[in-house]
Amino acid sequence: MKIYTKSGDQGKTSLASLDRVSKSSLRIEVYGTIDELISQLGVLKDFIKLEPEHLEKHKKVVFSIEEKQHLLFRMNAKLALAKVPDRLLDPNASHQDVLTKFEQEIDKMNEDLTPLANFVIPGGDLRSSLAHSCRCICRRAERLLVKLYEKEDQHISFISIINRLSDWLFVFARYLTKIFNGQENLFKS
Numbered sequence: 001m002k003i004y005t006k007s008g009d010q011g012k013t014s015l016a017s018l019d020r021v022s023k024s025s026l027r028i029e030v031y032g033t034i035d036e037l038i039s040q041l042g043v044l045k046d047f048i049k050l051e052p053e054h055l056e057k058h059k060k061v062v063f064s065i066e067e068k069q070h071l072l073f074r075m076n077a078k079l080a081l082a083k084v085p086d087r088l089l090d091p092n093a094s095h096q097d098v099l100t101k102f103e104q105e106i107d108k109m110n111e112d113l114t115p116l117a118n119f120v121i122p123g124g125d126l127r128s129s130l131a132h133s134c135r136c137i138c139r140r141a142e143r144l145l146v147k148l149y150e151k152e153d154q155h156i157s158f159i160s161i162i163n164r165l166s167d168w169l170f171v172f173a174r175y176l177t178k179i180f181n182g183q184e185n186l187f188k189s
Helices: 026-049 059-079 095-110 126-152 156-179
Strands: 012-014 020-022
Touching (some): 126 156
Antiparallel strands (some): 012 020
């Protein structure tokens, strides 16, 4: 299979629906940003795997990241189809099931964390800092999804999922700091 098709040389690309759109279109910007998030989550996952002595203890962490990558990939597949309902991202779960699972995971991680009294400044552990970078990309994807929804009245359920993923990434960053004995940096006003 040839990677280069030359069909994008004039600044257009094909959606999965075969519609041709500008590479600067909002839809392409949204799923390009989500693709960036999927890739950055891969960097985080691989960085955690670099320490085999901790891997056995933290297999669930790696698996949890992989679940998020698959969810985002399914979301991108839906975004690549123009004018298609955003029904189920997971063939075995409803939109509410996806949100509930995020919330349960957030609550579980929060059980082990010190309650916050100040804002967290990323840093103190590289894995945690990478998770914060993922969170920032996730928030950008959310802003772009809102713009897409306002323009095309599609993918409203994706906004809540991306919003919850951002919350998950914030707590996950704090959780990584804790399980890898990092130093949490808090804003001092």
